Amino acid sequence: MKSILLVVAVAALYILHQDIWFWRSQYLVGGFIPIGLFYHGVFSIAAALLMWLLVTYAWPSHLEQEVEQTKPREDDAA
Amino acid sequence: MIPAIVVFIYLATVLYIGIFAFRRSSGREKAEDYFLASRSLGPFVFLFSLFGTNMTAFAILGSSGHAFNNGIVTFGLMASSSALVIPLTIFLIGTRVWALGKKYGFMTPVQMFRDRWECSHIGTAIFVMQAALLVPYIIIGIMGGGTTLYTISGGAVPYWFGGAIVAMVVMGYVFFGGMRGTAWVNTFQTVLFLCFGAAALIVIGVGMGGFSASAHAMQSSPLAFLLSRERISPYYFFSYTFIPLSAIAFPHILIFCLTAQKMNQFKKTVIFYPLCILAIWLPCVFLGVMANRVGDVSQIKAKQEARRVLATQGKNMTPEQRDELRDESSGDDVIMLLLQRYAPLWLAGLLGAGIMAAVMASDSQILALSTMFTEDVFAFYGGKRRFGEAVQVQTGRIFIIIITLVAYAVALRAPETIFELAIQYAFSGYAALSPLLVAALFWKGSTKWGALAVTVWTALTVVAVAVFQAIVPAPAPGPATVVWSLGGMEVLTRTPGGTAVFGFMPVVPMVIVSALLMWFVSLATQKPARTTVARYFAH
Numbered sequence: 001m002k003s004i005l006l007v008v009a010v011a012a013l014y015i016l017h018q019d020i021w022f023w024r025s026q027y028l029v030g031g032f033i034p035i036g037l038f039y040h041g042v043f044s045i046a047a048a049l050l051m052w053l054l055v056t057y058a059w060p061s062h063l064e065q066e067v068e069q070t071k072p073r074e075d076d077a078a
Numbered sequence: 079m080i081p082a083i084v085v086f087i088y089l090a091t092v093l094y095i096g097i098f099a100f101r102r103s104s105g106r107e108k109a110e111d112y113f114l115a116s117r118s119l120g121p122f123v124f125l126f127s128l129f130g131t132n133m134t135a136f137a138i139l140g141s142s143g144h145a146f147n148n149g150i151v152t153f154g155l156m157a158s159s160s161a162l163v164i165p166l167t168i169f170l171i172g173t174r175v176w177a178l179g180k181k182y183g184f185m186t187p188v189q190m191f192r193d194r195w196e197c198s199h200i201g202t203a204i205f206v207m208q209a210a211l212l213v214p215y216i217i218i219g220i221m222g223g224g225t226t227l228y229t230i231s232g233g234a235v236p237y238w239f240g241g242a243i244v245a246m247v248v249m250g251y252v253f254f255g256g257m258r259g260t261a262w263v264n265t266f267q268t269v270l271f272l273c274f275g276a277a278a279l280i281v282i283g284v285g286m287g288g289f290s291a292s293a294h295a296m297q298s299s300p301l302a303f304l305l306s307r308e309r310i311s312p313y314y315f316f317s318y319t320f321i322p323l324s325a326i327a328f329p330h331i332l333i334f335c336l337t338a339q340k341m342n343q344f345k346k347t348v349i350f351y352p353l354c355i356l357a358i359w360l361p362c363v364f365l366g367v368m369a370n371r372v373g374d375v376s377q378i379k380a381k382q383e384a385r386r387v388l389a390t391q392g393k394n395m396t397p398e399q400r401d402e403l404r405d406e407s408s409g410d411d412v413i414m415l416l417l418q419r420y421a422p423l424w425l426a427g428l429l430g431a432g433i434m435a436a437v438m439a440s441d442s443q444i445l446a447l448s449t450m451f452t453e454d455v456f457a458f459y460g461g462k463r464r465f466g467e468a469v470q471v472q473t474g475r476i477f478i479i480i481i482t483l484v485a486y487a488v489a490l491r492a493p494e495t496i497f498e499l500a501i502q503y504a505f506s507g508y509a510a511l512s513p514l515l516v517a518a519l520f521w522k523g524s525t526k527w528g529a530l531a532v533t534v535w536t537a538l539t540v541v542a543v544a545v546f547q548a549i550v551p552a553p554a555p556g557p558a559t560v561v562w563s564l565g566g567m568e569v570l571t572r573t574p575g576g577t578a579v580f581g582f583m584p585v586v587p588m589v590i591v592s593a594l595l596m597w598f599v600s601l602a603t604q605k606p607a608r609t610t611v612a613r614y615f616a617h
Contacts, residue, residue: 023312026297028297051166051169064340067177067180
């Protein structure tokens with residue numbers, strides 16, 4: 001369930017990148033930054049939050065365990 | 079001349095960091111130490127060096143230049159799409175490649191492909207494809223260095239000399255410092271990028287008397303379209319989300335993924351990568367747009383005039399005349415012009431060093447090519463077995479000298495536009511190669527023949543797009559030239575900025591067909607041995 005929710009979150013953010021609702025708007029947020037630029041700035045922060053969720057709830061820790069279980073390679077031992 | 083002196087001090091600092099600052103006395107002749115810093119980079123260096131490796135001159139000069147002519151769309155096209163896709167691919171693919179590298183000792187992507195699909199010469203074909211797409215970056219880095227030093231010194235440092243200095247500095251620290259030196263230089267440069275963005279925004283903002291008045295004035299001017307995306311096709315905008323797939327397929331990025339000491343170090347990189355993109359790109363794009371409101375810089379006025387003439391009279395001009403006007407309206411130097419106008423001399427020099435850091439991003443590409451050559455060709459075809467590891471490292475160093483000298487010689491003779499175009503194709507090419515990684519890591523049924531089909535398809539399409547754009551000249555701004563339509567639907571068009579297939583950039587069909595080829599060809603061909611597959615899918 002957790003994995004499905006994360007996949008949905010990634011797909012949703014990918015779709016939200018295509019913000020056709022602000023396509024023609026020249027509204028200035030805070031009186032100086034165009035809304036289209038502001039939106040994608042916020043989108044980048046949302047991407048960072050999504051990455052935090054992925055790292056926290058879907059971290060492939062089995063890969064680390066596999067590496068630790070592997071015997072040192074011959075060239076390392078030499 | 080003061081800014082040029084500051085830049086020279088910066089170059090000396092970079093040389094010191096790359097060669098001496100983090101030198102280790104033991105294990106110098108080990109290939110893994112020289113090419114991968116013994117897989118020992120810590121979290122801070124790993125994050126900043128990986129990010130710095132991916133930030134070329136385009137991040138600062140090109141982004142503001144693109145925004146100057148196209149408006150705020152630049153950020154959505156190139157930055158925010160990368161903020162999502164690149165860390166996602168590092169999370170999904172980079173971590174797995176790191177683990178396989180630790181387990182089986184891979185130092186290049188081709189080593190992994192050869193082992194995973196039990197192939198030899200197909201691996202060599204992938205090496206050739208990757209190398210061919212990487213070389214233009216090295217050449218353009220040297221060209222950028224020569225041009226930047228020439229501009230910063232006001233013409234006192236000639237192009238050939240500036241290019242030679244940059245080539246020597248990069249060659250010096252890559253030659254002596256290997257991956258460890260390159261990683262620390264990249265870290266230093268990334269910190270400089272980040273400071274550059276913030277400092278440039280503040281200095282220019284104060285100089286312009288705040289951005290609010292300029293933004294409002296632009297809103298009610300004929301340039302208001304730069305504040306929205308009304309002139310950009312949603313298909314074109316969507317296509318750009320495929321381009322960041324190229325990042326993880328770049329050999330220098332993938333090789334960097336092998337340098338982390340622990341997998342935990344990916345965590346900070348994945349989380350902070352979007353924020354680093356935001357910190358560098360947002361100021362550059364914003365300043366690029368706002369440069370259009372600077373009325374007292376003659377060069378900016380000239381660019382705007384060239385853009386106006388191209389838009390109004392371009393249809394009646396020859397392709398050569400249009401190309402000339404495109405060059406004149408190019409905004410790649412607007413950040414430099416804004417700094418010259420608003421920043422004090424010493425700060426302009428410091429910020430010039432930041433720009434220099436961006437154009438010198440070719441270091442990791444040179445090192446990656448050297449690693450690939452010595453591992454995928456020299457060692458694979460028996461060189462390491464016959465001559466030993468110390469000779470392998472020396473061969474890598476000699477390769478670095480040769481590739482730098484060849485790149486410098488080409489940079490002196492060839493026009494820059496050729497390589498700028500080559501880089502455009504390279505992004506699409508590497509994106510089309512990304513299904514190789516996905517298939518190798520996530521699909522048991524993938525085969526070497528599927529991998530060969532992807533490689534051949536990528537080579538053919540990169541060449542086809544290049545030839546098409548050379549034969550059909552770019553039209554004037556406005557409607558695209560329809561080359562092939564079917565039942566009223568525009569299949570293939572030549573746009574002012576490139577090529578469109580069904581309205582999408584070529585990268586979209588390139589990636590989709592590439593994935594389909596991997597799928598169908600693998601289904602029809604023999605799989606690797608079960609024992610081989612089991613080593614990759616133990617979990």
